[in-house]
Amino acid sequence: MKDYNALQVFLILMQTHSTKRTAQRLGRSQSYVSKVLAQLRESLDDQLFIRSADGLMPTTYAMNIEPKLQEAFDQIGVALSPEVFDPKQVDKVTLHIVDIYLTHIGKKLIQAIRAQTDAIIEIRTWTNVTESLIEQGDVDMGLHILGDKPQSIYQKRLHSGVGVFDGNRSGEYVKYIVNAVNEYRNHFKTIDPSIEATLIIDNHHLMTQLLDSCFTLRYQPTIEDIDGVKLSLDVALIMKSTKRQSPKNLWLMSIIEPLVLDYIKDWNEKDGFS
Numbered sequence: 444m445k446d447y448n449a450l451q452v453f454l455i456l457m458q459t460h461s462t463k464r465t466a467q468r469l470g471r472s473q474s475y476v477s478k479v480l481a482q483l484r485e486s487l488d489d490q491l492f493i494r495s496a497d498g499l500m501p502t503t504y505a506m507n508i509e510p511k512l513q514e515a516f517d518q519i520g521v522a523l524s525p526e527v528f529d530p531k532q533v534d535k536v537t538l539h540i541v542d543i544y545l546t547h548i549g550k551k552l553i554q555a556i557r558a559q560t561d562a563i564i565e566i567r568t569w570t571n572v573t574e575s576l577i578e579q580g581d582v583d584m585g586l587h588i589l590g591d592k593p594q595s596i597y598q599k600r601l602h603s604g605v606g607v608f609d610g611n612r613s614g615e616y617v618k619y620i621v622n623a624v625n626e627y628r629n630h631f632k633t634i635d636p637s638i639e640a641t642l643i644i645d646n647h648h649l650m651t652q653l654l655d656s657c658f659t660l661r662y663q664p665t666i667e668d669i670d671g672v673k674l675s676l677d678v679a680l681i682m683k684s685t686k687r688q689s690p691k692n693l694w695l696m697s698i699i700e701p702l703v704l705d706y707i708k709d710w711n712e713k714d715g716f717s
Contacts, residue, residue, distance in 0.1 A: 450512055452479045453491070457509050458579050460498035510595070517580075517685035528690030530560040536695065537565045539573040540586040542621055542647050543662070544678075548702045555698045570622055577683055584695050586703070588624055589679035597687040598679040599696070601703050602664050606634055610658030617659040620645040624676070631660040664707045678703070 455465045462476040469476070484491055492499035501509070536556055540549070545568055556564055569587045576582040578595050589598050608631075610617075618640035620626055631638050642657060644650055650659060664678060680699060686692050 446482075449479050449483055449486075451516070452476055453483055453505075454509065454513055454516065456480065456492060456499060457501060457505065460492075460500065462499070514685055517683070521686070521689050528694060530562075530694055533560050533562040533691060535563040535565065536560070537567075537582045538584055538586070538695070538699075539567050539569045539576070539582050541569050541588070541624070541678075544586050544703065544706070546647050548706050551702055552699065555702065556695075559694075559698075568622065573623075574681075577681065580683065580686075583682070583686075584692060584699070585681040586678065586699065587681055589677040589681075592681070595684050596681060597684040598681050599687075599700075600677050600679045601700060602707060603677045604662050604664040606630060606660050607663050608634065608658055609661040610654035611656055612658050614657040615641045617642040617644060617650060617653055617657045619647070619650045619659050630676075634660070 452465060452469070455468050456462070456476070459465050459468065462473050462480065466473040466476045480491065487504070489504040490502055491505045492501055494500075538552075540552075545566065549566060553564055553566065556562075569585055573582060573585055573587070574592070574596065577585060578593075589600050592598060616631065616638050618625075618629070618631070620643060622645070629640070631640070642653070644653075653659075662676065680696060682692055
């Protein structure tokens with residue numbers, strides 16, 4: 444099977460597990476997807492997907508060939524990119540950024556991108572599904588905590604940070620939850636094991652409003668060592684490994700990284716993770 448379009452249908456089916464959702468993603472009819480799937484099954488001599496209550500479940504053969512095909516498609520995309528990259532030719536930019544950075548650099552980031560392109564700009568808070576969206580190619584790049592990732596994900600470390608209590612120490616302790624960072628970890632106990640969180644929120648703006656009567660653990664990003672408890676939370680740019688050298692991602696890195704580093708240098712009294 445050498446049909447590029449048919450193999451693309453296969454890769455999207457691996458993500459959606461549905462002929463209907465695959466058709467919607469491609470802008471084609473569901474009957475078209477079903478027909479292509481039948482052709483793939485015949486050409487590759489494998490069922491590829493088995494219907495179940497949870498949708499189309501891939502066979503062992505399908506799971507084995509999917510990463511190889513995806514890497515090949517990514518390399519084709521890089522090979523077909525213009526030799527001279529022009530941001531004006533970009534149709535859309537999609538970024539997922541951890542909440543505190545989105546609050547502080549979001550506006551400048553939009554302005555910096557808009558100065559170079561008229562593309563649609565979609566910037567969202569990092570969620571639990573962001574990593575899979577990066578792998579699928581639906582998100583160009585993320586800004587989040589460096590951690591254990593599969594080889595399909597590339598992380599470029601930008602800086603580390605320390606924990607500092609901020610707010611009214613005579614008040615209640617507020618645990619500010621940041622998605623995929625501290626839902627199940629209490630970093631504040633690294634500094635003071637006796638503290639118990641009696642308020643738990645996930646909204647940065649609300650947290651800052653509470654600091655006159657409550658306190659929290661502020662994550663203070665640093666480039667150089669400063670006083671504070673190190674939290675082992677390094678911040679990184681996160682993207683698909685096969686696209687780390689793509690012109691579009693190199694362009695985005697050249698915009699985002701300076702904004703993050705400038706934000707750290709200008710840091711005065713900011714609030715952060717708890």
